Amino acid sequence: MKLLVSVRDPHEALAAAAAGADFIDCKDPSAGALGALPTATVAAIVRLLACGFGGATSATIGDTADDEPATLLARVAAMAATGVRFVKVGIEAGPRAAARLRALAGCGHAVVPVFVADRGLDMALVALALELRFPALMADTADKHAGSLFDLVPPAALAAFVEAARAAGVPVGLAGALRTPDLPRLVALAPQFAGFRSAVCSIGRGGTLEPARVRALAQALARPAVAA
Numbered sequence: 001m002k003l004l005v006s007v008r009d010p011h012e013a014l015a016a017a018a019a020g021a022d023f024i025d026c027k028d029p030s031a032g033a034l035g036a037l038p039t040a041t042v043a044a045i046v047r048l049l050a051c052g053f054g055g056a057t058s059a060t061i062g063d064t065a066d067d068e069p070a071t072l073l074a075r076v077a078a079m080a081a082t083g084v085r086f087v088k089v090g091i092e093a094g095p096r097a098a099a100r101l102r103a104l105a106g107c108g109h110a111v112v113p114v115f116v117a118d119r120g121l122d123m124a125l126v127a128l129a130l131e132l133r134f135p136a137l138m139a140d141t142a143d144k145h146a147g148s149l150f151d152l153v154p155p156a157a158l159a160a161f162v163e164a165a166r167a168a169g170v171p172v173g174l175a176g177a178l179r180t181p182d183l184p185r186l187v188a189l190a191p192q193f194a195g196f197r198s199a200v201c202s203i204g205r206g207g208t209l210e211p212a213r214v215r216a217l218a219q220a221l222a223r224p225a226v227a228a
Contacts, residue, residue: 046084134170
């Protein structure tokens with residue numbers, strides 16, 4: 001299983017990459033679950049990692065729940081212009097979700113839909129996303145104070161999400177206030193990657209990223225793959 005680490009500046013990006021993160025995700029934890037960093041900061045991170053980092057980069061575009069399609073796609077295009085490999089966009093269940101997925105699928109950029117799962121996973125939306133052939137899918141949570149993804153979403157629902165993506169041949173990731181005690185359940189579900197912020201910081205997701213924590217997580221996630 002690959003390790004995705006969310007970072008907020010070039011210093012954290014370099015530290016996370018050196019400590020073993022497979023994916024570097026650009027995000028402002030002070031601006032919400034999918035808070036966006038300034039595009040200049042994301043571009044600086046991408047440039048910094050261009051030499052020597054073999055993994056992929058991603059970036060969130062912030063809260064888009066009220067965006068009209070043109071605004072949403074403009075935000076995606078602006079973030080894609082930084083050179084980041086994947087642009088992550090939150091998808092919440094609702095009457096406009098299917099139209100948003102279709103618009104994102106046709107925008108010409110590598111978009112990863114992130115299904116906000118606090119109130120459950122809409123498997124009809126997941127099925128649509130799989131039909132539209134996005135490069136990957138993720139599930140995450142919005143309320144980081146309510147517990148981890150495993151506290152908010154029933155195990156059967158997470159298993160169905162991962163299995164649907166696996167059956168379609170689409171990489172799938174899980175995130176949402178995940179911590180070390182969640183690792184056995186992550187390993188059992190076996191998504192292709194798992195995303196962390198709180199677990200690699202000193203005092204929660206807004207704290208300082210600690211390379212030793214990144215290194216420990218990278219080693220823990222790699223061990224089951226080696227054993228298999």
